[in-house]
Amino acid sequence: FSSTLYPSKGRYMASVFSDLTPREIESVHSFLVEQEHLKLVSVEDTFGKNSIFTMELHMPKKRHILNFLDKNGAKPVREARVVIFFGDQPTPNVTEYIVGPLPHPYYYKPYTLRGNKTIRYEARPMSYKEIRNIQQRLVEVTREFDHILLETMGYSFHNCSDRCLTYTDNSPRGVKSGERRSWLALQKNLDGFFLQLTGFEILLNHQSKNPQEWTVEKIWLNGQYFDSVEELVRKYDRNEVTRLKLPHDAESDIFATYIPRGEYKVRSDIPGPKVCEPQGKRYRVLGNYVEYTGWSFAFRSSTSSGLHFFDIKYNDERIAYELSLQEAISFYSGVTPGALQTKYMDSGWGMGSSNYELAKGIDCPETATYQDMYHLYDTDKPIRYKNSLCIFEMPTGIPLRRHYDSDFNGGFNFYAGLENHVLVVRTISTVYNYDYIWDFVFYQNGVVEVKVSATGYIYATFFTPDGIHYGNRVQQHIIGNLHTHLIHYKVDLDVAGAENSFQTLSLRYENISNPWSPGDYIVQSRLVHTQRSTEKQASFRFGLPLPRHLIFQNPNKKNKWGHPRSYRIQYNSHADSVLPRGWKEEPSISWSRYSLAVSRYRDAETRSSNIFLQCDPWDPSVYFENFLRNNEDIVNKDLVAWVTVGFLHVPHAEDIPNTATPGNSVGFFLRPYNFFDEDPSTASRSTVIVKPAKKDFSEVKIQRWTPTLTGQCVSDVSFHYNGTYLPD
Numbered sequence: 153f154s155s156t157l158y159p160s161k162g163r164y165m166a167s168v169f170s171d172l173t174p175r176e177i178e179s180v181h182s183f184l185v186e187q188e189h190l191k192l193v194s195v196e197d198t199f200g201k202n203s204i205f206t207m208e209l210h211m212p213k214k215r216h217i218l219n220f221l222d223k224n225g226a227k228p229v230r231e232a233r234v235v236i237f238f239g240d241q242p243t244p245n246v247t248e249y250i251v252g253p254l255p256h257p258y259y260y261k262p263y264t265l266r267g268n269k270t271i272r273y274e275a276r277p278m279s280y281k282e283i284r285n286i287q288q289r290l291v292e293v294t295r296e297f298d299h300i301l302l303e304t305m306g307y308s309f310h311n312c313s314d315r316c317l318t319y320t321d322n323s324p325r326g327v328k329s330g331e332r333r334s335w336l337a338l339q340k341n342l343d344g345f346f347l348q349l350t351g352f353e354i355l356l357n358h359q360s361k362n363p364q365e366w367t368v369e370k371i372w373l374n375g376q377y378f379d380s381v382e383e384l385v386r387k388y389d390r391n392e393v394t395r396l397k398l399p400h401d402a403e404s405d406i407f408a409t410y411i412p413r414g415e416y417k418v419r420s421d422i423p424g425p426k427v428c429e430p431q432g433k434r435y436r437v438l439g440n441y442v443e444y445t446g447w448s449f450a451f452r453s454s455t456s457s458g459l460h461f462f463d464i465k466y467n468d469e470r471i472a473y474e475l476s477l478q479e480a481i482s483f484y485s486g487v488t489p490g491a492l493q494t495k496y497m498d499s500g501w502g503m504g505s506s507n508y509e510l511a512k513g514i515d516c517p518e519t520a521t522y523q524d525m526y527h528l529y530d531t532d533k534p535i536r537y538k539n540s541l542c543i544f545e546m547p548t549g550i551p552l553r554r555h556y557d558s559d560f561n562g563g564f565n566f567y568a569g570l571e572n573h574v575l576v577v578r579t580i581s582t583v584y585n586y587d588y589i590w591d592f593v594f595y596q597n598g599v600v601e602v603k604v605s606a607t608g609y610i611y612a613t614f615f616t617p618d619g620i621h622y623g624n625r626v627q628q629h630i631i632g633n634l635h636t637h638l639i640h641y642k643v644d645l646d647v648a649g650a651e652n653s654f655q656t657l658s659l660r661y662e663n664i665s666n667p668w669s670p671g672d673y674i675v676q677s678r679l680v681h682t683q684r685s686t687e688k689q690a691s692f693r694f695g696l697p698l699p700r701h702l703i704f705q706n707p708n709k710k711n712k713w714g715h716p717r718s719y720r721i722q723y724n725s726h727a728d729s730v731l732p733r734g735w736k737e738e739p740s741i742s743w744s745r746y747s748l749a750v751s752r753y754r755d756a757e758t759r760s761s762n763i764f765l766q767c768d769p770w771d772p773s774v775y776f777e778n779f780l781r782n783n784e785d786i787v788n789k790d791l792v793a794w795v796t797v798g799f800l801h802v803p804h805a806e807d808i809p810n811t812a813t814p815g816n817s818v819g820f821f822l823r824p825y826n827f828f829d830e831d832p833s834t835a836s837r838s839t840v841i842v843k844p845a846k847k848d849f850s851e852v853k854i855q856r857w858t859p860t861l862t863g864q865c866v867s868d869v870s871f872h873y874n875g876t877y878l879p880d
């Protein structure tokens with residue numbers, strides 16, 4: 153069966169990968185709430201009770217899915233994986249359950265992580281309830297030093313109307329497993345508050361289930377530490393603290409906003425170019441199934457980690473079973489306690505569900521197909537994130553291939569070119585200050601590009617002179633702290649079948665006698681193929697150069713020229729490790745030891761990270777290193793490539809107001825390498841060939857296989873945007 157010939161069948165097949173529907177989420181929720189002994193209450197009820205935090209599709213086993221896709225087998229049962237916070241227990245904990253079958257569940261069973269490990273209650277991600285309680289507690293604990301806040305910057309938590317404070321917290325929350333104490337940096341609650349630092353940071357212990365018992369353990373003010381509010385007030389009132397005076401005027405706060413200003417010559421009063429589809433769409437989106445020229449694939453958006461692709465086929469032939477985002481981290485350095493403490497692991501901050509409305513014409517072209525997503529994350533009902541995923545075709549503005557064939561006499565023999573059209577699937581996760589633009593790009597020549605671009609606000613800290621060793625001063629009172637972004641992807645390539653081998657290619661110099669000039673020598677490079685037979689041989693640590701080419705192949709399937717049919721992974725990344733191996737929090741990101749690790753496919757090794765590692769990185773419930781520890785044989789086996797990309801970010805003046813995307817994109821390509829017999833884009837009908845029709849070049853003959861452009865290019869619908877993501 154060819155899914156491209158029968159798209160509705162393609163859609164049915166892809167539905168095995170589709171996210172939970174709102175109805176499925178609701179039925180799982182009601183079913184669990186009916187289980188009285190679970191004592192589940194609403195997430196809005198008293199803090200520290202039992203409640204459902206999140207749920208998402210529990211992916212069936214690969215072999216069951218392949219049996220369905222490839223062998224006409226039964227469609228696997230749909231199940232949900234549900235995270236429940238059990239605060240109301242003698243030993244509070246977090247437990248995951250598998251609930252099924254959907255859409256009418258009647259069973260639930262615990263789902264255990266690494267070695268049946270219990271997930272500590274303190275490992276849970278922050279809930280909105282806890283965030284609101286922190287805000288409330290801050291109002292209470294700052295009451296006694298309100299006069300200091302007012303004197304310093306005229307902002308406070310009390311009767312503040314348009315001069316209120318807010319805060320940014322960081323993670324991990326403590327220094328060892330079982331702790332829950334966070335440094336909270338106070339900021340002016342203005343547009344761009346991430347940059348409105350005030351010089352106050354407060355360490356709040358919020359481990360107790362009773363927010364009234366949450367205590368201030370330390371205060372940092374402009375370089376000085378205090379053990380209590382009482383000590384701060386006493387010393388301040390006795391003039392033993394250097395008094396800080398921040399500007400009080402609104403004009404000086406504009407720097408953190410998008411309001412046009414300044415005299416740089418970037419102004420133009422006419423709108424810029426747009427993407428246009430003069431004769432309609434060349435791709436088809438049916439639910440979570442997409443077809444585009446030779447491509448077809450299924451996608452979903454995991455509530456915990458973001459975009460996942462499955463069953464990626466080119467010309468009806470599978471290239472990858474799965475291509476999925478696993479984790480995004482940013483680890484910081486600095487001198488304020490917040491900077492010293494910040495090691496963000498964004499799936500622990502709801503990265504997968506933080507996909508908000510995309511603005512047509514800015515975030516994606518107006519022509520894009522927009523889809524809603526539904527997530528249940530710290531709510532009692534599924535929330536619709538409208539227009540939060542977009543799919544569009546665009547010209548890249550650079551040819552896919554072209555040649556001008558000169559006659560070296562002022563004329564030409566022919567010109568030929570092929571426009572480079574690609575299909576892009578995009579979501580954007582806004583994880584507090586940062587916006588990550590996730591792109592998966594499908595080219596006409598069998599290439600897939602995976603790319604993340606970082607934008608949004610930097611995480612910054614209050615300027616003190618010693619901070620300059622950890623970043624640049626970017627405003628009067630702000631340091632942009634150095635940090636490294638690392639992103640982890642799972643790439644389950646199935647190249648010409650699931651049984652693959654992994655080979656690397658390097659070059660070595662050889663010095664040989666010149667065959668046509670006796671006594672002369674030639675130095676040149678020679679290919680060195682290295683078969684990597686075990687997981688250890690196929691794991692490449694940061695710090696050591698990656699081999700030149702990384703090739704996944706089926707040695708038993710050859711192309712017309714006798715080469716094993718292969719795909720290459722090619723990096724576009726400037727990543728490095730962020731902590732020494734084994735250091736405290738490092739085992740929770742053990743995947744970040746490797747730019748590339750290749751493991752044998754195992755059903756149990758679905759994910760390299762999870763939402764619990766952020767708050768308990770010291771006793772990780774997933775330990776990626778274990779995927780490699782058994783050092784399995786990887787010759788002619790189902791292989792998975794684990795790819796880490798990233799970059800060092802030393803924020804500079806131009807990161808104000810926001811980090812801009814140019815230069816801040818990293819990723820990798822999946823490129824055919826002897827997979828085909830020639831470039832498959834030769835089948836494209838967009839090729840244009842021009843030849844001289846007369847010897848004197850006074851006429852040319854143009855060959856094309858598509859009509860010359862006609863049709864309307866610009867939509868008559870004016871820009872609109874809504875921006876909410878509220879329950880329906």
Ligand SMILES: Cn1cnc(CC=O)c1
Pocket residue numbers: 321322482496497498501583584585586611
């Ligand atoms: C609060 N938070 C968590 N992750 C981020 C993005 C990276 O800096 C912010």
Ligand SMILES: [Ca+2]
Pocket residue numbers: 687751752778779780781782783784
């Ligand atoms: Ca293994």
Ligand SMILES: [Ca+2]
Pocket residue numbers: 473644645646647650652753790791792
């Ligand atoms: Ca594989």
Ligand SMILES: [Cu+2]
Pocket residue numbers: 482606610635637801811
């Ligand atoms: Cu950054």
